Amino acid sequence: MAILEVDNINVYYGNIRALHGITFNVDEGKIITLIGANGAGKTTTLNSISGILAPRQGTVKVFGEDVRQIMPHLLVPKGVIQVPEGRRIFSRLTVDENLSMGAFTQLDKAHNAKNRERVLEMFPRLRERINQIAGTLSGGEQQMLAIGRALMSNPKILLLDEPSMGLAPILVDQVFESIQDINKTGVTILLVEQNAYVALQIAHYGYVLESGQIVLEGDAKTLIDNEDIRKAYLG
Amino acid sequence: MSFEIIASSFQHKDIEQSQLRRTLKCGAIGGGTVVALCVFGLINQFMERWIIENLLSLAHAAFIGITLTVGALIAIRSPKLSPAARIFQGFLVGMVSGVFLSILILIMATFDIRNMFVSLSPKLLMFLSYGFDPYTACAVTIIVGGVLGLIGAAIRESPPWLRKPLITGLATAFFIGLFAELLQLAMQYETVDPIRDYMFTWEGQTLTGAITMFVLGFVLSLFWVMRGKQVMANHRAKSHASQRSIRYFLYAIAIVLFLLFPMAAGSFFGQVLMLVGLYVLMGMGLNLEVGLAGLLDLGFVAFFATGAYTIALFTADNEHLILLIDRPLTWWEALPLAMFASLMMGLAFGIPVLKVRGDYLAVATMGLGEIIRVVVLSDMASPLLGGSQGLLHIPRPWIGDFELNDPIHLFYLTLISSIIAAYFAWALENSRLGRAWMAIREDEDVGQALGINLVNVKLLAYGLGAWFAGLAGAIFAVMLGSIFPHSFQLLISINILALIIVGGIGSLPGVVVGALMLIGTPELLREFGEYRFLAYGFVLIVMMRVKPLGLWPSAVRKRELAAAAEAEAQMRATSGQKA
């Protein structure tokens, strides 16, 4: 069942059209990936879903509800959360404070404690550095923290914007393994990536975005074998 | 001994060269400061003020203090030299300072440059040259400078048991002399008459008084240097319970002294402390906006004005009075209205600047604050708000049959209000709302992405911040008894912002420290007129260089600094490895 439906959206920055009629669905419990080069419109798509940008035409529905009817901050309690591009953690606060900020909409303390434990189990490196200033974490740790912080809000669907950006290959593998683990706990994932190869390896289904248009879609397995994609993204 | 110095300077030629530069630099700092004080006209003012009656003016004290300091400075900055050589460097530095002043004397004696520098008057020349002819005066100045520099370096080089008592003794005598007039004002009781007359005349501190104060400071400090460790060790050896009871006892004494001080010291101190209290209240409010939520606000004075005007409109018996019942309201009845009005003003103020960020916010809020002042001044609003005539005859608050009509009463009112407000500020800081503010301060977009309602949270920051200012304004209105638009200038907003920065942005105790520094101290030095603000600017610059996080930084800021230092160290380490 589709819990996120993006229907023919056109998004503009001023007069510049960034998205040309994008349509796709995300089914519950799946990892869906949206791959594309720099400037293809990946972040624009995510921001339209999380209500930061408003499409000029077309609709975005989460759980059957039009996001334009929902104030941006109310998406979080509904279970939609975005991990923004470039790991924007609160760099002056500690790891622990960052995590508790993630639970801002969750008022049940006992539940939050359990959630925190779950996050720290998934990312043991964060537990070791629980009182460290987040700005002094390594890039990979910061990405883990950004994802962990999002998990604190108890999401049903996680929107990830280029989690591999700027990470060494070994860290990319670690982070993507964690993403898969999160998905196994029942969280639906929309993964936006430039690094098509790793994204397609963990995803169930993928869309290829080029200059604001979806040019190709299919099962992740088939996309990995696709000649065009190999040429364009996998080298 | 001098042979040693020369010999050692031959051995380290490269060091000796940079030592020369160092010496010249220190001398230039001292000499430059002294000359600047003359040119700006501070010395003219300082000449009039005795530290020790008919013997030592503040101008002398400034020269001596500055030269001693640079003498000590060069001793600190020349760790590689032997102690004797360091003291000799002090002598040189003092002479260099003297040379600067001599050049000024010569210029003043030769040319008439009063057209350019009003302060360089014949009177100043007389003072600087001690009645000698210019050339003798220069020689004397250089030699005296050298001797003072030498003494400064020698004090620095002397063992701690001597140095600390000396400095404490000198400082005690100096500050007692500086504040002689205020202290006398505070000592208007028959019981202390003999002490007062022993220490002061109306001209200033007596010589005997100064010596007594020096000895007192010296002895107390000496005792602490010699026995302090012992005392602390004894204290630590006691049981925890008795340690704690001693601590509480000391706290209690401190609090009682603080509470009784204004009452004993008289209305002038009461007035100054009250003003400090008002700024503390406003500082706490602005701290919510700027320190916690990261929303720069230069229109804050508007909220202060709202509180004051609301009180005036509902309590003052004049043609502008608004009657809610068949009589004017009392201050206590109008107070909630004033705070509510400020809160609403804060919310209204927040709406137009919701989408404005960063530096632009400072400009936008400044504009809003000025608009409000101009509206109050306008003909349109004057039937209600009195225009530039202001609102007069604001009655004082009463408690039962007791009228709070003395600055000291109002000080206590301010104090109690501040304590209650501080509790609120503290509770807010640690609430869910406080966390939301912190999040949007760090990153507004991410805060929203985590489910924070930006609109509500920002408006609440403005509204609650304004609430504090409204309380301050309500007290301000009764303090003056009448209010005018020109009491609510942009400068007030700037002052409040400066005091929370100096105190340490985002820190509650920092607000108090900052207000004492920036509001209290200038008030005490009122007789120096506009020069206070020169000192004020100077202090701000020095402060930000020496303690960039403020005097009492908040935990987050301290961590930030630590993290930055760590990162820098790491960078050095890695670049060192590469090299």
Ligand SMILES: Nc1ncnc2c1ncn2[C@@H]1O[C@H](COP(=O)(O)OP(=O)(O)OP(=O)(O)O)[C@@H](O)[C@H]1O
């Ligand atoms: N705020 C903006 N104003 C104007 N144009 C914008 C803005 N943000 C993005 N664009 C443009 O929209 C297009 C899509 O940008 P978008 O950020 O969605 O790309 P992306 O796929 O996320 O790229 P990347 O992989 O580099 O993050 C680009 O051409 C970009 O220049």
Ligand SMILES: [Mg+2]
């Ligand atoms: Mg992007």
